[in-house]
Amino acid sequence: MIAAIPVGTNPWGAAINPSTNSIYVSNRYSYTISVIDGISNVVIATLVGSISGMRPADLGINPVTNRIYGTNYDNNNNVSVIDGLTHTVIETISVGTNPYGVAVNPNTNRIYISNSGAHNVSVIDGVSNAVIATIAVGTNPGGIGVNVKTNMIYVSNENDDTVYVIRGLTNELLGSIAVGDAPWKIDINP
Template structure:
């Protein structure tokens, strides 16, 4: 033995890409794949996959890694160049072993509990579908936009969402966009008093999908507190005070002013 490399929790399956001199280890308990550089025997990346990853196979021609996930009956497809999961494919019941035909670019998965073998043909990855159920809730100085992820991720994991605002009162004040990884997404920088609608798009490794159906309109109203009985303040002033408090401040001010005058007079000397 020439080296010992520390990887994830309960390492199970292992595969090697001889072309890139890279080793892939499925960490059963950790739900990850450790990527080891063969030249240095060091872990260069840890890729989150599905539940209880077991089998690993590599297509050296396409630099693609297939990982079977015991929990959920799925296969995670990893791009070896970026060490990211580009797709999650449904297999059979309890997928264990996996092998690849590099010439035809086909993966074969043995489903332990299902008594079947799943054949995974070359993936046709597209943009994701449109999010659904978009709703907007106005708050002081911002709007919270909630939504449901699309039914289809296009064969590639969704990496983010983008909300676009449309000002239906003054169109020129719209066009704000905010991105996030999930619902809800908060939009700021809107014009007080204007009415807005919102759409949401999902993005994967291919690009952004179609926009959702437009949300119902909401008004972005700035929170203004108008206290009662502001007789001592100028009309419309944000500094208006309730009458009782204003009176107390006025009386206190006169008392302080009178005290100051008395102190001033006590220091004055009279020569007679």
């Protein structure tokens, strides 16, 4: 370990923008997002939930547009859109109940949100910041990942021990894959 960086209470999700070497950490119980400079390992900004309405859970980044997407899990049912240059919330997008996971395909500028309470995935267009599709994926979807080379989206579901597969081109549910007990997070090696 080369550094320990103090952030907010109960750090939950983290995402890295390789284009700016910035790290974003959602702090669930302090309702903040810490922005860390990847060179100095110092917090350079803190977005405060009481100002922006954030109650962040998971984070996703589009390094092409320098936009950060934070799911607001507790009671808000929305996603905060953060400008990576100014570190401010520029828009809030309504999605399904208890949005948890977020994944971004920078090639298509689509953002995928797993809504654990609504049992679906919201597809957001990154240009208009509008929900353009909603896809049912079973009870309690959690982690979500995008394979940017194949434009396939994978959604874990801890209640039925599966991973759902969505075709990004058509927003069509292709089916599910049985996996081990209670899958929660997903990561993709394209």
